[in-house]
Amino acid sequence: MRKIFLSLTFVLFTPSLVLGQVIFSEIMYNPEGSDTGYEWIEIYNTSGQNIDLSDWRFCENTKCHLLKPEIQGGNVLIAPNSFAAITSSIEKYYEVSTFSDNVIKSSFSLSNKGEKLILKNQNGKISDEVEYSKSMGGNGTSDTISLVDNTWQNSQNTLGSENIAKEISNSSNDNENQNSSDSTSSDNGSFEVDETKEKKIEKRKSSKKSIKVGIDQTGILLPKTETRFDLYLSGLKKENLEKNDIVWSMGNGDTMRGKSFHYQYDFPGEYIVNVEVLNKEKQINGVIKIKVIEPKLEISKVDYQNHFVEIKNNSEYILDLSGWQIASGKNKFSIPEKTYINAFGKIIFPKKITWLEFSKNQNVFLNYPDGKNFFRYNFYNQVKKEILEKQKKIEELKIEQKEKKKKSFQKAQIYKPYVQRTTQKENFENKNGDIEEKVTENKNIKEELEQDIQSIDNLIQDAEKNGYQKTVLEQNENQGSFWKENLFLIIFISFQLIIIIILFVYKILNHKENIENQFEIEDFEE
Incomplete structure (x- = not known):
């Protein structure tokens, strides 16, 4: 069950400030100890209307920051005549502050020496600006600087309530000169605020009260889920309000x-809840912005052996499951209050907590707090669903593979001309290699012919050396006896010459054929 808190402090008179503005009212720029995360700025809505600060900007000199809600999914509304605190760290803020009515998160780091602060509205126009310095006070102490009687000065830490000026302690030497005109120094070095100022403060205490509206937001609401609304009053502790003095308009036509x-x-x-507190002196309004979303919850898993159930949140919001029910058969388990499930998160409810046992033959239900069914988990339907999901994944993989093949084919078509040119080049290189082999072979034949001719020359020279030619010339007259005596030698030489001539003719013819083939190859290449 969710709780919504609204805190109001009633006013008996409106401060003398410009109407229609959100202004700076108090600054903690240099707290004691570490500054990081412990600095804060108090703002005040001087108008009579609710103001949405979600599109406003908080600026340090020229550097501007967004204003964000304390809890994700909340709003940044500030009600009429109300205070709000701006901090850079929600966690550290609550370590040192008790004001929780309206806390706004932003990114900043205040200078200890002083700087200019600006508050801009959604149109970029300046709503308020202030330039502070450490000489004003609040430097390294528990004090702050605040707007008292339209003047910035050292004050008590009054975050969320009326501002009260305070004398600057002797330890703040930087502030002595500034306060010399408003105070007198005693012999022991302490400062005393003059009587006129004390009267002003007392008058301010007795006459001024401020209204502050804040909401302790816990996130987003779910339909058909009970939410507790609480109104906390401060500033009227001694007065008893009757039940009918507080009227809530729930934003859907209903009234509480x-x-x-x-x-x-x-x-x-989305519902705007307006609360009116009817006081004898004045009627005060407060506003809460409520967002109710369609649940995106499901039972994602049921373990039939260990008997646990898993609930999944498919939304981007943190959801409160208070009062929701898990049911199986006649048994059910109500989820305890303040059970939250993270955005896109899961929660497992084991048997030792739910005392539920699950059977494949029974449905498991997730019900609204009123018992009406929201989600049904069936084992066989779930198995079928898982099979369909696997088939879907298989189909997606097939489609993906087809796409890959298609892309590969397209890529191959793009590179096909290049591949063809490469193949032609390889064929040409192979043909050139064959031609070179044939040229080499022809060279070898030519060398062999030259060797044969050389052999013939050698035979002739040998014959001349042996005196055969001389014998023929000297015995020219007796030619018949010469043939008879040298017949065998003549036959042998003739046979050798015939063989040589035949080989020579054969090689000439073969060489001619090779040259013709070579010309044919060159013509083919051209």
């Missing part, structure tokens, strides 16, 4: 009365 009650919205939507 009283300081606290339970309420549920049946349908998703």
Whole structure:
């Protein structure tokens, strides 16, 4: 069950400030100890209307920052005549501050020496600006600087309530000159605020009260889920308000009365809740912005052996499961209050907590707090769903593979001309290699012919050396006896010459054929 808190402090008179503005009212720029995360700025809505600060900017000199809600999914509204605190760290802020009515997160780091602070509205126009310095006070102490009587000065830490000026302690030497005109120094070095100022402060205490509206937001609401609304009052502790003095308009046409009650919205939507506190002196309004979303919850897993159930949140919001039910058969388990499930998160509920046992033959239900069914988990349907999901993944893989093949084919088509040119080049190189082999072969034949001719020359020279030619010339007259005596030698030489001539003719013819083939190859290449 969710709780919504609204805190109001009633006013008996409106400060003398410009209407329609959100202004700076108090600054903690240099706290004691570490500064990081412990600095804060108090702002005040001087108008009579609710102001949405979600599109406003908080600026340090020229560097501007967004204003964000304390809790994700909340709003940044500031009600009429109300205070809000701006901090850079929610966690550290609550370590040193008790004001929780309206806390806004932003990114900043205040200078200890002083700087200019600007608050700009959604149109970029300046709503308020202030330039502080350490000479004003609040430097390294528990004090702050605040707007008192339209003047910035050292003050008590009054975050979320009226500002009260305070004398600057002797340890703050930088501030002595500034306060010399408003105070007198005693012999022991302490400062005393003059009587006129004390009267002003007392008058301010007795006459001024400030209104502050804040909401302790815990996130986003779910339909048909009860939410507790609480109104906390400060500033009227001694007065007793009757039930009918507090009226809530729930934003859907319904009206509730009283300081606290339970309420549920049946349908998703955004609702502006207005609360009116009817006081004898004045009627005060406060506003809460409620967002109810359609649940995106499911039972994602049921373990039938260990008997646990897993619930999954498919939304981008943190959801409160208070009062929701897990049911199996006749047994059910109500989820305890303040059980939150993270955005896109899961929660496992084991048997030792739910005392539920699950069977494949029974459905498991996730129900609204009123018992109506929201989600049904069936084992066989789940198996079928898982099979369909696997088939879907297989189909997606097939489509992906087809796409890859298609891309590969397209890529091959692009590179096909290059491949063809490469193949032609390889064929040409192979043909050139064959031609070179044939040229080499022809060279070898030519060398062999030259060797044969050389052999013939050698035979002739040998014959001349042996005196055969001389014998023929000297015995020319007796030619018949010469043939008879040298017949065998003549036959042998003739046979050798015939063989040589035949070989020579054969090689000439073969060489001619090779040259013709070579010309044919060159013509083919051209």
